[in-house]
Amino acid sequence: MDIDWAALGEVFGVSLVMTVALVGLFTVGIVGLSPKTEPGGPDGSAGPETAPSALARTGAYVCFTLCAAAVAYGIYLIVK
């Protein structure tokens, strides 16, 4: 029986890498856009929430754009 291990390995490898990459990128984007809770006073209570900085927001949008590009490429591969 002739099993195409190469193709199977390809699917495995691509899936693993793309999934982790996409989820990681998107999460970084979410974190960049979300408000941060400052560490609170000496009694351990949470401090005020601060809005994300401009740098964080820009970085987030870059991440989201990369994700969108990856998805678009994936769809393009199917349609081809």
Next chain:
Amino acid sequence: MEHLTLIIGVVVVTALVFDFTNGFHDTANAMATTISTGALKPKTAVAMSAVLNLVGAFLSVEVAKTISGGIIDEGSGIQPEVIFAGLVGAIVWNLLTWLAGLPSSSSHALFGGLIGATLVSVGWNGVHMDAIVMKVLIPAIAAPLVAGIAAAAATRLTYRLAARRSADQTAKGYRAGQITSGALVSLAHGTNDAQKTMGVITLALITGGSLAPNSDPPTWVIVSAALAIALGTYLGGWRIIRTMGKGLTDIQPPQGFSAQTSSATVILASSHLGFALSTTQVCSGSIMGSGVGKKGGVVRWSTAGRMVAAWGLTLPAAGLIAGAAAFLADQGSWGVVTVAILGVAACATIWAASRRDRVDHSNVNDVDPVTGQAVAAEGGADGAVEPVSIPAPRTATGPAPQATV
């Protein structure tokens, strides 16, 4: 339009019925976690999924070619009656597992049905065993594993990256992620599953002499198959959505997002290479992987076990029903009519049984949360939540389902 005889017409209609059952059986794959975490309302989710399935169905015909030529030998004298019997087997098994709320593979039901019917009608030389092992059995084991591993890794990563934010702060982001990844899975499902019905219809047309061998599916085949699966998707297999969304593990938005992204990539990567894999098994694998990937995540292994048992049984069970149907159908026209009547009766019986314990969009999320012990969801202590039991499969553990055919 090509010359169509009555039997081919019957086969086409039956194939579209199968496609319809495929639709509602598999809605859960894309939408279960999105619905169970509340990222989308149930009706909205299935509507979106239906539209994307429709779009996906038009995008690619790679998988269709596998079905027509890969597993069954078109030249070995297969008649449309055989395909009809195969489809009947697949439909009945699909409905039985739907009744039990078990996510089983519609694709394997189809393969099993076709293989069983071909074995009874033609014999061993009608099936390509290598193709079955290479294109069906190996992906069946490998795909959920790959999806599970990818989902587990992604879940761990996303929790680690978002560790210093609270759930409220990231909620909107994960919700967007879930909707997007769910949309991708629906699209991927459309590219993968509608093709199978297209392939079967094309096979029927070829064996009935209306099409030349190795043809591409005609446009009307593509359109009708796409519509059938979209309609089934919209009607939604709520029973199965409940099992996948709540019954396997208690899904949080980060997990749902990771699981769905993993499912989408595995399905899309395989479609691209022409592997006909089971979207259901991939998505279930992802969900369990994401359950394992979260620290302190609990997976309801008893449900998982029943589900895997159903997976293992699908090919032979559908094959047995189809084999019986093929035996009857081979007797002549009255045989075909008998199979049709018995098939319709079986479907009606199953549907009636499902009404006794109705699950729809209003109660799909009513399941007791997964606890540390593997408890069945009966007798909930909390009076506010309607205790619902995921019914033990009355038929899935037997050697063959209660023979209503």
